[in-house]
Amino acid sequence: MHPRVLQVTQRLIERSQPTRHAYLAQMQAAASKGVVRGTLPCGNLAHAMAACGSGDKEQLRLMNQANVGIVTAYNDMLSAHQPFEHYPDQVRSAVREMGCTAQVAGGVPAMCDGVTQGEPGMELSLASRDVIALSTAIALSHNVFDAALCLGVCDKIVPGLLIGALRFGHLPVIFVPAGPMVSGLSNKEKAAVRQRFAEGKASREELLEAESQSYHSAGTCTFYGTANTNQMLVEVMGLHLPGSSFVNPGTPLREALTREAAQQACRITALGSDYRSMASIVDEKAIINAVVALLATGGSTNLTLHLVAIAQAAGIQLRLEDLAELSAVVPTVARIYPNGQADVNHFQAAGGTAFLIRELLAAGLMHEDVNTIVGHGLSRYTREPFLRDGQLVWREGASNSLDEAVLRPVSRAFTPEGGVRLMQGNLGRGVIKVSAVAPEHQVVEAPCRVFDSQQALAEAFKRGELERDIVAVVRFQGPRANGMPELHKMTPYLGILQDRGFKVALVTDGRMSGASGKVAAAIHVSPEAIDNGPLRFVQDGDVIRVDGARGTLQLLVDDAVMARRSAAPAPQGEGVGCGRELFAFMRESMSSAEHGGSCFSAQLGALR
Structure with a gap:
């Protein structure tokens, strides 16, 4: 094992000892x-x-005989979740062959961030994760199940399912994916049309046609955003069947994997001799493996929020420092859009999770000594599934990448460090996804322009007010201010300015979509503006240095000047309409982004 990975893991174990001990005691009491x-x-x-x-x-x-509870996030508006419509029948049929039963225990809400981007509903997105966790707990609280299957893929849905299911960690729990849609319009072409539309050079009809060619059928969106990062990390944590994350929906292999997941859930209950509880699988080593996979693949920055909250649900106290220290030694070995031009189907064809896990294990960057739903040892996940005469079997995955433009061995990594870096300085602490930003754009020092919404930034761009080197500050976007919506709609405008030769960066207490990149963006800045964080005192024209290379975020204004400033007023009249007023109580109880942006942090004993 790499000494840094061992060091961070041991520190995590020691830090988490009180809350992890309490969690395991609670799960043991339930199992008894x-x-x-x-x-x-x-x-x-x-x-x-x-x-x-x-x-x-x-x-x-x-x-x-086992009774398996199904918790489903099915709806047919999310392309990734539409295939789940028929999963319960497939599951019931599969478990009956083993003399077992299955029941849909409950459904959880599943909103599409792609639909709500830039709209009022996006302010419910992060809160929906905790609602999903509550819904999962309600479903499983009937207490008539010996195991559970969680059907979910997308952004807040998998983290919410994980948080809720971990509170029933005495049960075996298997996550069942639906797989990505087949490739459509390339991500490069789609991004080009978006940017031309922002410049007024493409019509709405052209934009809609491009978007429809990109998002065109059932299955997960094919870029490497939060949904596909979820799938990668759940597999690395040992909660998927090996190699099942990126098999396209509607194929015989996909159906075979769904049936096998159902039957495997029956095999690992406490009724048999191979009991594998979720609590025994999701431990400190599994969390570290997930962090390593996130870094090595340049995954979505949303997972820096979600992994902290997921770990808390298992009594594990993950911190941003852990991610930062691992990022310094974990190389980037995958380039999937927005970090490259390939999509997840190309990643799968190049060798997929089997090759990735083999490489990271061989380099000592992942723990092999972990429990999984298919047995002990992460090396079981270096295999890939296929059909032989209609029967599901596994074989060793590719030992060499079939496309090194997409997936590389550790010895020839794209970069020697991971894709996510901790940012800190006198403006607070946040993260930056450096894997998506070219080296020449990772350091920006320029006067800032302050906005209280992404709409205000867009309007200033259209008025021609941003044609210069600029650090855009977008504040009052944190968990407690407005629920921390994604700010993906700003990406084309900032990208245009950068393409025109200006130095451009973003600083915000909000989130960016897992699909965002290109421009240096210090995001999730804590403390957030609504809690009188430093961002609340920044003024137009202040010079800010965003140094993604060194991980520093600095306001270049004298302390004496800052001490004389008053706090900027918070936006008024926000948080009403589209149901947002119903979530006011959740916003008030949310922890900082650094602590997962969760309503449950205090209840789950998160250490500060």
């Missing part, structure tokens, strides 16, 4: 109760199986 439905009063049990067929009712009465 055995098959809970066997202790339910007859009326309760009758309600639980009233709608089942006679065969399933007989199995549920016997208590010696």
Whole structure:
């Protein structure tokens, strides 16, 4: 093992000892109760199986075969989740072959960030993660299940499912993906049309046609944003079947993997001899493996929020320093849009997760000594699934990358460091995704222009007010201010300015989409402006230095000058309409971005 990985892991174990011990004790107490439905009063049990067929009712009465709870994020507006419509029938059929049963325990909300980008609904996005966690807990609280399957893919949905399911960590839990849509219009062409539209050089009809050719069928969007980063990390954590993340929907292999996931859930319950609880899988080493995968692939910065919150749900106290220290030694070995031109289908064809995990294990950057849903040892995930005479089998994955423009061995990495870097200085602490930014654009020192919304920035651009070297400050966008919406709509405008030869950077307490890149962006800045963080005192014309190479974020204004300034007023009349007023109580209780932007941090004992 690499000494830095061991050092960070050991520090995480020591830091988490009180909360992790309490979590495991809670899970052990729940597990010791055995098959809970066997202790339910007859009326309760009758309600639980009233709608089942006679065969399933007989199995549920016997208590010696597994009942699998399905928590689904199905809706047919999200392309990634539309395939889940038929999964419950596939699951029920598969488990019945083993004499077991399955029931849809509940559904969770699943909003599409692609639909809500730049719209009021986006302010509900981060809060939806915690709502999904609550919904998952409600589904599993019926306490009649021996295992659970979680059906989810996209941005806040998988983190929410993980947080909720971890509170039932005495159960085996398997995550079942749907897979990416097949490749459509290239990401480079799509981005070019977006930028031309922002400049007024393309019509709305041209833009819509380009977007429709890119997002064109069932399945996950093919760029390496938050949804596909979720899939990568869940597989690395040992909660997917090996090699199942990026198999396209509607294929025989995809259906075979879904059926196998259902049957594997039955095999690893406490009723048998191969019990594998979720709590025993998601430990400190698994979290470190997920961080390494995030860094090595240049994954979505949203996961720097989500991994902290997910770890908290398992009693593990992950910090930004852990990510930063690992980023210094984990090389970037994948280039998937927005870090390159390839999409996840190209990544899969080049060798996929099997090759990636093999390389990172061989370099000592990942822990092999971990539990997974298919057995002990992460080396089980260097295999890939295929069909032989219609039967699902696994073989060793590619030992060499089939396209080094997309996926490389550690010995020939794209860069020697990871894709995400900690930013800190007198403006606070945040992160930057340097893997998506060319080296010549990673350091910007320029006068700033301050905005309280991304719409205000767009309007200033259209008025021609930003034609210069600029650091755009967009504040009051943090978890407590307005729910921390993604600010993806600014990307084309800032990209245009950079293409015109100006030095451009962004500083914000908000989030950027997992698809954003190109321009140096210090994001998730904490403390946020609404909590009187330094961003609240910045004024137009102040010089700011954003140094992504060194990880520094500095306001070049004398301390004495800053001490005389008053706090800028917060925007008024925000947070109303489109249901946002219902979430005011959640915004008030959210932790900082650095601590996961979660309503649950205090309840789960997050250390400060």
